[in-house]
Amino acid sequence: MGGRRAFGGKTIYGARVGILIMETQFPRVPGDIGNALTWPFPVLYKVIRGATFKTVIVDKAKDLLEAFVAGADELVTQGADGIATSCGYLSVIQEGLRARCPVPVASSSLMQVPFVQRLLPPGKRVGIITETASLLTEEHLKAAGAPLDTPVVGCEHGRELQRTFVKDEVEFDLAAAEQDMFDAGDEMRNNHPDVGAIVLETTNMVPFSRALSEHTVLPVYDIYSFICWFHAGLAPRDFGWPGSAPRDFRER
Numbered sequence: 001m002g003g004r005r006a007f008g009g010k011t012i013y014g015a016r017v018g019i020l021i022m023e024t025q026f027p028r029v030p031g032d033i034g035n036a037l038t039w040p041f042p043v044l045y046k047v048i049r050g051a052t053f054k055t056v057i058v059d060k061a062k063d064l065l066e067a068f069v070a071g072a073d074e075l076v077t078q079g080a081d082g083i084a085t086s087c088g089y090l091s092v093i094q095e096g097l098r099a100r101c102p103v104p105v106a107s108s109s110l111m112q113v114p115f116v117q118r119l120l121p122p123g124k125r126v127g128i129i130t131e132t133a134s135l136l137t138e139e140h141l142k143a144a145g146a147p148l149d150t151p152v153v154g155c156e157h158g159r160e161l162q163r164t165f166v167k168d169e170v171e172f173d174l175a176a177a178e179q180d181m182f183d184a185g186d187e188m189r190n191n192h193p194d195v196g197a198i199v200l201e202t203t204n205m206v207p208f209s210r211a212l213s214e215h216t217v218l219p220v221y222d223i224y225s226f227i228c229w230f231h232a233g234l235a236p237r238d239f240g241w242p243g244s245a246p247r248d249f250r251e252r
Helices: 053-058 065-078 088-100 109-117 138-144 161-166 174-191 203-216 223-234
Strands: 017-022 043-048 082-085 125-130 152-154 195-200
Touching (some): 082 088, 088 109, 109 125, 109 138, 125 174, 152 174, 161 174, 174 203
Parallel strands (some): 017 082, 125 152
């Protein structure tokens, strides 16, 4: 008989991106990678126990690859067609995770740096804003394919943002954090006038991306822009032409 049929093989359907998220307690407001309301499409989450500021950022995730691989496998079994993580510093496990994962992996917002660089006019380059500049090393940049001389500005001298995430606080002053972002943007522009676009390493900075872009008058790219691009390839837009139905429900 003709007509459409459904075909299985997954546990959960309609959520293409699976996000491996750190074990934290700080507030995740809309815009943050860990708030499901951030996304214009469904996502799957898996908390990686033991993935903290210290183990991921200070210790460079040196003992966490197996936990991230296991988490990715679980999300893929559930139905994810692509895997992302919740911290830009995890660029250091991109190759290890990609080598062990059966679906595409987007581990870090920093992976956008070489893409964005190719968009800019001659004489302009990308700048990175992160929580703590001293902790973002050449190892992280190299793993993301970013130039090693990429300007990096941190928020360690600010009022709220870096303290909240490093100490895993349960309260978050959004106005103070936004001002920290403005200060970092001013430092970037004053110290590196050749910067033509900003990439935010920190996935928790996304709620301030729009304000930062307007403040600096520069394009700002973040984990939201990256995962939306990532998702667009996993689930291309349906324009209604024949054959454009989701692959799980096409006629066979």
